[in-house]
Amino acid sequence: xxxxxxxxxxxxxxxxxxxxxxxxxxxxxxxxxxxxxxxxxxxxxxxxxxxxxxxxxxxxxxxxxxxxxxxxxxxxxxxxxxxxxxxxxxxxxxxxxxxxxxxxxxxxxxxxxxxxxxxxxxxxxxxxxxxxxxxxxxxxxxxxxxxxxxxxxxxxxxxxxxxxxxxxxxxxxxxxxxxxxxxxxxxxxxxxxxxxxxxxxxxxxxxxxxxxxxxxxxxxxxxxxxxxxxxxxxxxxxxxxxxxxxxxxxxxxxxxxxxxxxxxxxxxxxxxxxxxxxxxxxxxxxxxxxxxxxxxxxxxxxxxxxxxxxxxxxxxxxxxxxxxxxxxxxxxxxxxxxxxxxxxxxxxxxxxxxxxxxxxxxxxxxxxxxxxxxxxxxxxxxxxxxxxxxxxxxxxxxxxxxxxxxxxxxxxxxxxxxxxxxxxx
Amino acid sequence: xxxxxxxxxxxxxxxxxxxxxxxxxxxxxxxxxxxxxxxxxxxxxxxxxxxxxxxxxxxxxxxxxxxxxxxxxxxxxxxxxxxxxxxxxxxxxxxxxxxxxxxxxxxxxxxxxxxxxxxxxxxxxxxxxxxxxxxxxxxxxxxxxxxxxxxxxxxxxxxxxxxxxxxxxxxxxxxxxxxxxxxxxxxxxxxxxxxxxxxxxxxxxxxxxxxxxxxxxxxxxxxxxxxxxxxxxxxxxxxxxxxxxxxxxxxxxxxxxxxxxxxxxxxxxxxxxxxxxxxxxxxxxxxxxxxxxxxxxxxxxxxxxxxxxxxxxxxxxxxxxxxxxxxxxxxxxxxxxxxxxxxxxxxxxxxxxxxxxxxxxxxxxxxxxxxxxxxxxxxxxxxxxxxxxxxxxxxxxxxxxxxxxxxxxxxxxxxxxxxxxxxxx
Numbered sequence: 129x130x131x132x133x134x135x136x137x138x139x140x141x142x143x144x145x146x147x148x149x150x151x152x153x154x155x156x157x158x159x160x161x162x163x164x165x166x167x168x169x170x171x172x173x174x175x176x177x178x179x180x181x182x183x184x185x186x187x188x189x190x191x192x193x194x195x196x197x198x199x200x201x202x203x204x205x206x207x208x209x210x211x212x213x214x215x216x217x218x219x220x221x222x223x224x225x226x227x228x229x230x231x232x233x234x235x236x237x238x239x240x241x242x243x244x245x246x247x248x249x250x251x252x253x254x255x256x257x258x259x260x261x262x263x264x265x266x267x268x269x270x271x272x273x274x275x276x277x278x279x280x281x282x283x284x285x286x287x288x289x290x291x292x293x294x295x296x297x298x299x300x301x302x303x304x305x306x307x308x309x310x311x312x313x314x315x316x317x318x319x320x321x322x323x324x325x326x327x328x329x330x331x332x333x334x335x336x337x338x339x340x341x342x343x344x345x346x347x348x349x350x351x352x353x354x355x356x357x358x359x360x361x362x363x364x365x366x367x368x369x370x371x372x373x374x375x376x377x378x379x380x381x382x383x384x385x386x387x388x389x390x391x392x393x394x395x396x397x398x399x400x401x402x403x404x405x406x407x408x409x410x411x412x413x414x415x416x417x418x419x420x421x422x423x424x425x426x427x428x429x430x431x432x433x434x435x436x437x438x439x440x441x442x443x444x445x446x447x448x449x450x451x452x453x454x455x456x457x458x459x460x461x462x463x464x465x466x467x468x469x470x471x472x473x474x475x476x477x478x479x480x481x482x483x484x485x486x487x488x489x490x491x492x493x494x495x496x497x498x499x500x501x502x503x504x505x506x507x508x509x510x511x512x513x514x515x516x517x518x519x520x521x522x523x524x525x526x527x528x529x530x531x532x533x534x535x536x537x538x539x540x541x542x543x544x545x546x547x548x549x550x551x552x553x
Numbered sequence: 554x555x556x557x558x559x560x561x562x563x564x565x566x567x568x569x570x571x572x573x574x575x576x577x578x579x580x581x582x583x584x585x586x587x588x589x590x591x592x593x594x595x596x597x598x599x600x601x602x603x604x605x606x607x608x609x610x611x612x613x614x615x616x617x618x619x620x621x622x623x624x625x626x627x628x629x630x631x632x633x634x635x636x637x638x639x640x641x642x643x644x645x646x647x648x649x650x651x652x653x654x655x656x657x658x659x660x661x662x663x664x665x666x667x668x669x670x671x672x673x674x675x676x677x678x679x680x681x682x683x684x685x686x687x688x689x690x691x692x693x694x695x696x697x698x699x700x701x702x703x704x705x706x707x708x709x710x711x712x713x714x715x716x717x718x719x720x721x722x723x724x725x726x727x728x729x730x731x732x733x734x735x736x737x738x739x740x741x742x743x744x745x746x747x748x749x750x751x752x753x754x755x756x757x758x759x760x761x762x763x764x765x766x767x768x769x770x771x772x773x774x775x776x777x778x779x780x781x782x783x784x785x786x787x788x789x790x791x792x793x794x795x796x797x798x799x800x801x802x803x804x805x806x807x808x809x810x811x812x813x814x815x816x817x818x819x820x821x822x823x824x825x826x827x828x829x830x831x832x833x834x835x836x837x838x839x840x841x842x843x844x845x846x847x848x849x850x851x852x853x854x855x856x857x858x859x860x861x862x863x864x865x866x867x868x869x870x871x872x873x874x875x876x877x878x879x880x881x882x883x884x885x886x887x888x889x890x891x892x893x894x895x896x897x898x899x900x901x902x903x904x905x906x907x908x909x910x911x912x913x914x915x916x917x918x919x920x921x922x923x924x925x926x927x928x929x930x931x932x933x934x935x936x937x938x939x940x941x942x943x944x945x946x947x948x949x950x951x952x953x954x955x956x957x958x959x960x961x962x963x964x965x966x967x968x969x970x971x972x973x974x975x976x977x978x
Contacts, residue, residue: 303826303827303828304827342784344784344828346827346828348827358815358817358819358839358841359767359769359813359815359839359841359919362813362815362816362817366804366817366818368800368818368819368820368821368836369800369801369803369804369818371797371800371821372796372797372798372799372800372801372803372804372818373797373800373801373804374797375793375794375796375797375798375800375801376794376797376798376800376801378794378797379791379794379797379798379866379869388784388787390783390784390787391787392783392787392791392827392828392829392830393791393793393794393797393824393831394783394793394824394825394826394827394828394829394830394831395793395823395824395825395826395827395831396793396796396821396822396823396824396834397821397822397823398820398821398822399818399819399820399821399837400819400820401728401819401820401837402728402729402771402773402817402819402820402837402838402839402884402885403728403769403771403817403819403839404817404819405817405819406818406819406820409821411793412824412826412827413827414783414784414827414828416783416784441804444804459827460827494784
């Protein structure tokens with residue numbers, strides 16, 4: 129079968145990435161106005177009940193960080209039922225399935241399998257009118273369900289894209305998962321080196337396009353010393369004193385409000401008894417910045433102040449039984465990155481949002497898209513297709529009003545088609 | 554029955570407390586040289602096997618802090634078998650039994666029931682030659698066993714004292730027990746207000762007489778704040794920063810080497826996630842001093858610096874969602890105190906040690922004797938009757954060589970008789 133371009137000029141340029149000279153608004157209009165897109169929209173509209181059913185089913189399969197396997201297997205089955213062939217689970221645990229295009233390029237479209245909620249969380253879905261409520265129902269289970277609906281609509285409307293699309297339900301987006309799923313996909317998996325663009329589905333508002341990846345660096349710093357009796361061994365170095373000094377120095381760091389840069393001590397622990405000098409204490413530290421340069425600066429400043437605090441304690445008290453040493457262990461690293469506002473993927477996505485009468489907002493966040501951004505692969509994060517709120521809390525909710533849902537689905541589909549290039553039989 | 558004084562001049566003076574003008578050395582010599590003391594010594598010598606049997610039996614009954622009941626009941630039974638009548642367990646859990654004297658005064662002779670070891674510790678006694686090894690075998694189970702042996706010897710030798718002696722196996726000496734047993738005994742129990750002197754049996758060396766009570770003050774300070782997302786809510790006050798600042802200030806306090814004064818941060822905890830500003834963190838702090846004045850000074854300085862650190866954090870960052878508050882909760886308070894070197898109880902005990910050819914060492918420590926000292930009741934802590942080591946560790950051991958044990962028992966008995974006054978039928 130041979131595919132002709134929907135609009136020979138526009139779409140060939142879009143797929144080739146040389147669209148800078150083109151009008152993204154016109155391209156978006158062409159996609160949205162096309163017969164296949166209208167047909168896909170009708171399919172999605174008729175598909176609402178199944179969408180809700182699948183959303184509930186997936187939400188009720190717990191998927192804590194590092195324990196995404198059950199949900200991965202369920203999603204694998206649903207992807208196959210939705211018409212995607214060549215679906216598999218890779219070595220990291222990502223569900224991946226390729227939808228072949230007609231030309232060049234490989235666009236990843238992903239949603240993450242994991243939620244922030246630990247094992248034992250009650251994930252049963254409650255329904256109030258057009259709201260579904262459950263931990264994880266929005267973030268990012270709705271993203272997974274949206275992928276299923278989009279594939280069915282594209283197949284039913286016989287939509288082909290120029291670039292291949294790799295649909296991914298990935299592991300490890302939240303917290304200590306540390307973006308491991310997408311890291312693996314782009315730097316180790318079988319598609320390593322072949323991905324040309326990436327669209328992460330992981331936002332609440334369809335009008336928001338995330339093109340800045342807030343980078344983060346996380347440490348668990350362990351301070352060790354000889355320990356001893358609080359009275360009998362008084363005068364020996366105390367790792368809690370070194371850590372307290374480090375925290376005090378850290379708290380005095382000056383960071384710019386813009387580019388937004390933040391730091392946090394999120395947890396402390398250590399010591400066994402009030403009347404013993406601890407032999408070990410530790411703290412968990414989080415630093416983030418919209419700017420790669422600022423993140424590097426605060427990272428270096430933090431490591432230096434930890435060294436200074438340790439040195440000061442070793443100079444202040446006796447090291448005759450041993451000295452204090454600090455071991456900063458990286459427990460999280462989300463590379464920062466940015467897709468330029470002029471990049472075709474950003475301009476096309478913005479044009480689609482505008483074409484639906486909304487004002488696109490370009491923001492920075494920390495999502496799976498950080499990884500491609502840091503690797504120089506143009507990437508954005510877009511909405512899951514419906515409003516929602518209270519993410520990361522047990523009161524999380526997502527709106528499934530059919531009209532709103534359809535518009536969210538349409539925006540996502542149009543962005544994907546704009547980025548991957550729409551071809552037609 | 555009427556009792557005549559062993560040495561009318563010496564012992565009447567000793568019991569009445571007006572011994573300052575007397576020669577404690579002569580008094581000690583008179584006791585040790587007396588026929589009843591020699592008879593008691595012979596009884597103790599013959600009693601070695603039972604002493605060891607009882608020491609092993611009591612050691613193998615676990616007695617963690619706040620869980621002394623099983624051992625208390627066993628000790629109650631043994632006290633009765635050893636000849637003490639009117640034995641009971643008071644409302645705090647102390648085993649108490651009165652041995653009537655012929656005259657005035659009430660001397661408490663105590664050892665503590667509790668060990669530092671938690672439930673589940675293997676407390677089976679191992680024997681290597683003349684060493685017994687087990688957690689708690691010395692501290693203070695040997696003190697309990699010594700009390701049993703002393704009562705049997707006094708009874709067999711028909712020794713009567715001038716003052717009543719209240720033998721006590723008390724709860725709550727170790728750690729968070731916070732001296733609750735003796736606190737209750739002296740300030741709430743049925744003998745409240747009647748105790749005139751106290752001898753705590755809780756030391757390793759028979760030559761060491763503890764006459765200084767190292768006071769301690771312990772806090773768990775909880776720092777609370779509004780919490781929030783490490784990135785989204787950055788700029789809000791962080792209780793970990795306030796606590797770190799407090800620790801840093803604390804670590805810079807200057808304390809005298811003499812009178813020895815110490816401070817410690819023994820444990821820290823709090824926070825739930827690296828990417829959340831904690832809503833609560835806490836630390837456990839221990840301060841001690843040989844000097845009541847210095848303990849008060851460091852206590853006040855500590856509370857002030859906690860306030861300063863909280864104020865500084867509330868001024869440095871935003872309190873729009875709430876401010877930081879610190880709650881210092883007293884988790885331990887051992888009052889300091891001292892029995893003067895000129896007090897009869899100290900001079901008599903020292904003279905007994907000298908009479909056995911050893912050089913008495915007068916020290917400060919933190920024991921049950923802190924309580925009477927703080928109340929102005931003359932008190933000392935003496936040895937358990939045998940060398941030992943590694944107290945508070947699983948490798949604890951105590952020496953039961955019969956000759957060494959007998960001498961330890963003799964020193965303890967002579968000190969008790971010197972303090973309570975020895976009368977004879």
